[in-house]
Amino acid sequence: MKTILTIAGTVIGMSLMASAAHAGPTLDTIKKNDYVRCGVNTGLGGFSIPNSGGQWVGLDVDMCRAFAAAALGDANKVKFVPLSSEQRFTALQSGEIDVLSRNTTWTITREGELGALFGPVTYYDGQGFMVNKKLGVKSAKELNGATICVQPGTTTELNLSDYFHGNNMQFTPVVIDSLAQVNAAFFSGRCDVYTDDASALTAVRAAAPNSADYEILPERISKEPLAPAVRQGDDEWFDIVRWSIFATLQAEEWGITSQNVDTFKDTKNPDIQRFLGVTAGIGKPLHLDDKWAVNIVKQVGNYSEIYERNLGAKTPLKLDRGLNALWNKGGLMYAPPAR
Numbered sequence: 001m002k003t004i005l006t007i008a009g010t011v012i013g014m015s016l017m018a019s020a021a022h023a024g025p026t027l028d029t030i031k032k033n034d035y036v037r038c039g040v041n042t043g044l045g046g047f048s049i050p051n052s053g054g055q056w057v058g059l060d061v062d063m064c065r066a067f068a069a070a071a072l073g074d075a076n077k078v079k080f081v082p083l084s085s086e087q088r089f090t091a092l093q094s095g096e097i098d099v100l101s102r103n104t105t106w107t108i109t110r111e112g113e114l115g116a117l118f119g120p121v122t123y124y125d126g127q128g129f130m131v132n133k134k135l136g137v138k139s140a141k142e143l144n145g146a147t148i149c150v151q152p153g154t155t156t157e158l159n160l161s162d163y164f165h166g167n168n169m170q171f172t173p174v175v176i177d178s179l180a181q182v183n184a185a186f187f188s189g190r191c192d193v194y195t196d197d198a199s200a201l202t203a204v205r206a207a208a209p210n211s212a213d214y215e216i217l218p219e220r221i222s223k224e225p226l227a228p229a230v231r232q233g234d235d236e237w238f239d240i241v242r243w244s245i246f247a248t249l250q251a252e253e254w255g256i257t258s259q260n261v262d263t264f265k266d267t268k269n270p271d272i273q274r275f276l277g278v279t280a281g282i283g284k285p286l287h288l289d290d291k292w293a294v295n296i297v298k299q300v301g302n303y304s305e306i307y308e309r310n311l312g313a314k315t316p317l318k319l320d321r322g323l324n325a326l327w328n329k330g331g332l333m334y335a336p337p338a339r
C-alpha cells in the first residue's frame with residue numbers, strides 16, 4: 001500500500017483511502033432513509049406477494065430483508081416497491097429503488113444496456129407452458145396455432161417467439177401488461193396457453209380456484225437465472241447485496257439456522273467464528289460491522305429456511321430444490337469464502 005501511494009502519487013492514494021472509509025452513495029442513501037427501497041413483484045406467490053395481514057412475503061422479499069439486516073442491522077427496515085415487468089428497469093435506473101429483487105432474469109442486454117448489475121442467482125429457473133387439461137396437449141411441440149398469454153418486457157416474450165420460429169410453429173400472442181390481467185385472461189379461456197418461468201406458472205396455478213384442471217408441460221425452453229440487480233456504478237452496495245446472498249448459502253452449508261445460530265458462538269471453527277463476528281474481520285470489506293452476516297441468519301434465516309418457507313414442500317408451490325440445491329448436494333448454489 002505504501003509503495004503504491006508513493007509511486008502513484010497523492011490522487012490515487014487519496015481515492016484509495018476514501019474508498020476504504022466510504023461505503024458508496026447507495027448505502028449512504030439507505031442509511032439516511034433508514035430503510036432499503038426494494039423493487040418487488042406486484043404479487044407472485046412464493047416470490048413476492050402481500051399476505052392476508054398485508055405483510056410482504058416470498059423468497060425475493062426475504063432477500064430484501066437480508067439486505068436490510070446486513071446494511072441496517074434490522075430486516076424490517078425495507079420499503080417494498082411493487083413493479084410490473086415493464087417498470088422494473090426504469091425504477092432501478094432512475095434511483096427510485098436501491099435494489100431490484102423480483103423474479104428477474106440475468107441477461108447480457110439488461111447488464112450491458114439497461115444499466116443493471118446482477119448479483120448471485122437466488123433461483124435457477126426455466127420457461128414453461130401451462131394449458132388447460134381439457135385441450136389434451138402433452139408436449140409444447142403440439143402447440144402449433146395456439147393463442148398464448150404473455151407479459152411484455154420479459155424474457156418470456158422473446159423466448160416464446162424464438163421457440164415457435166425455431167420449431168416452425170405459428171402462435172397468436174395475447175400480450176397483457178399486468179400480471180393480474182394475464183391471469184384473468186388465461187383462466188377465463190381467452191388464451192389456450194400461459195407461458196412464464198416454471199416457478200411462476202406453479203405459483204399462478206396454485207392460486208387458481210380449480211388448479212387441478214391445469215397442466216404444466218414438461219419442456220423448459222430457456223434458462224432463467226433469477227437474481228437481484230443493483231444499478232451499475234456503486235460497487236460497495238453491489239458487494240453488500242452479493243455477499244448477503246452468499247451468507248444465506250454459507251449458513252446453510254454449515255447447518256447454521258435462525259434457530260440454532262446462538263449455539264455456534266462457542267465454535268472452534270475459525271471460519272465460522274469469523275462468519276458470526278465472534279472474531280473480527282468480516283465487516284470491514286463491506287464497510288459494515290462484524291455482525292452483518294449473523295443478523296441475516298438470525299432475522300431472515302439461511303437459504304434453506306428461506307426456500308422451504310416460501311417454495312418448499314409445505315407451501316402451495318411444493319417446488320423441489322433441483323438446481324437450487326447447494327453445490328455439495330447436487331445443485332448450483334455455491335458461496336465463495338467469506339475471508
Ligand SMILES: N[C@@H](CCC(=O)N[C@@H](CS)C(=O)NCC(=O)O)C(=O)O
Binds near residue numbers: 104151155179
Ligand atoms: N424472469 C422473466 C419474467 C419475469 C416477469 O416479469 N414475469 C411476469 C409474469 S409472472 C411478472 O412477474 N409479472 C408481474 C407484474 O408485471 O406485475 C424476466 O425477467 O423477464
